[in-house]
Amino acid sequence: MALTFADDLTARHRLPKQERDERRATMTEVPATMRQLRSLVTAEGELRLSVDTVDTPKPAAGLVLVRVEAAPVNPSDLGLLLAMADVSKAVASGSEDAPVVTAPISASVMSALTARIGKSMSVGNEGTGVVVAAGPSPDAESLLGRTVGFVGGASYGEYCLASPQMCLPLPDGASASDGASSFVNPLTALGMVETMRNEGHTGLVHTAAASNLGQMLNRICQADDVPLVNIVRRPEQAQILRDLGARYVCDSSEPTFEADLVAALRDAKATLAFDAVGGGQLVSQILNAMEAAIVPDDAPYSRYGSDVHKQVYVYGALDRRPIELHRRFGFAWGVGGWLLTPFLARTDAADLARLRQRVADELTTTFASHYTDQISLHQALDVQTLQRYARQATGEKFLLEPQR
Template identity: 30%
Template sequence: MKSIVFEQTGKPAEILKPTDVPMPEPGLNEVRVKVIASPINPSDIMFVQNLYGIRPQLPSGAGFEGVGLIDAVGEGVQMDVGARVGFTSIGTWSEYAIAHQRSLIPVPDNMSDDMAAQLFVNPFTAYAMVQDAGVPEGGWLMVTAAGSAFGKLVIQLCKMRGINTIGTVRRDDQTDELKSLGLTEVINTESENLPARVKQITDGNGVACVLDAVGGHTATEALKCLAKGGTMIIYGLLSLQDPAINAGLLIFRELTVKGFWLTDWMRRVDSQTRQDVAQNVISLLSSGKIQLPVEASYSLDQITEAVEHADRPGRWGKILVKP
């Protein structure tokens, strides 16, 4: 079978290549999935560069989530062959992938493959982080990199909960789309003073929570936007630069800065919470209340073009790999 494999870490466009590998066999509590589609997420790109929380065991497959059909089951698995499932694993950019049965989410018939391929990483992270943020109805939440797939999900979730949102962008051409999704206010960090604009928007109070994936200067400035007792939750580092933390702000405004990693969150919460989040996410996506647009799809043989497109600024939707 064909799979995307890398033998050394580095820039994805330079090291990823389709490779013929033996067909994998499922072990205890595992299934083999015939992959239909898999997204390219920032976490996938970070993993290939050895910059993620999970370190690749070389040679390694790439891709963390996808949708497919159960092709074979190992001992202890009760699910049916042929069932369509969203799943997580390492090596989903492949014709077939092995996944633990705990990672499988049955996909409703009315959900498209393109949406089901994105079922786990961004929707679960967005839902869990909005929950953790604890911003009440009518309160203010800020999300950096608002034009990302994750940012768009947060905007839509907050709109449904009556939470006001401020989103940061670097280009004005994203404003109309983000407003249509429910973003309350847009701030262009290239041309506007972020703390001054937030102070103006919130009548001098600041925001209750910032969800940040950028780091660097953007996160440094976003920290200044928090209200007294506010929280910044960091879930990424797109700039590859650490923010500068002002200790005086933390002390005198009683601020909290903490990290969020979905893998640890899934381990930390109980099974009922995981099931509740899964049911809520599936319900929102199936109903059409939350959108997960796809900009383009590529085959395994086009992996170089796919990762280059995923890294291109100005995208409006996710890039999928379709074996």
């Protein structure tokens, strides 16, 4: 199926033609050009980031043009934006009006970027803003003047095109920052719980769990009575989650981590994990702990292990090392990748409508995001600022404001 939100979500906000015409008449003129952040990989093995002046796109039939007020800097955006370059060696150049940052890309990484070489790419999966123009169609025109959260693929610019079916009209009183992260993190967290149910599991494990996404997932699981085992890497991250009421928190920096994880898994009966780390031994530790939690201490020996399936889905790459598996978890196990877009593509329209409606209803509670820094397009190319958001540090969340 096509990746769209349910039609009734847009239809609910559809306006009569007279009101659509009145809104169109009050729209300010859209400039012919705009500023946009661009990412380029050169044949010489260099990342080139720039703020370029480009033509403002015009919405064709069935599309809207959003004046972007805010767009989050998510890990999924950084993969495209930074192309795994070594930003510790980033160098600034260009002018104050047209800044440029360059950074080297290793030869091993370049082999995976062949299709990108020489292509200047727009960046930014999601954002929020006001619909200022619409192509001819009732769904598009109904959004004129509305503040929407949207998915557009080029939200790191002053204007961005979006499909009405990929727009969420914000509730009255919601700010641009409230709606900026209304897509990726909320639907990822909900998708994890849906995957758990669809695959017959009854509890979850989540790594890097003190992130904005992890905090959302905790609120969902508490509301839905889903056992959730949180894995973090530092004591202060563990405290964040405990302050939010998390029941199971395991700190991998503690010497008792593996024993703590087995105890939490045994109590939670969690056999499905979502891992944001991706490299090193953590996947192996989770699978081994799941097996130890499943098999009673007095169980007879079996070289094949338990027949309970244990699954880890890797959805991030905070650690770029290879995944190391030290197998003490039998044969009933799986490790795979998980991404939001394929999950949504195989979700039927009714279920997708239910998920999107929950996001709309709980936008400022369950799905609230908190930002530590607000930056302009030019500030995004300040080398020190870039190096900070590239770290993806827990407790730091950047919000790009293209109109600043």
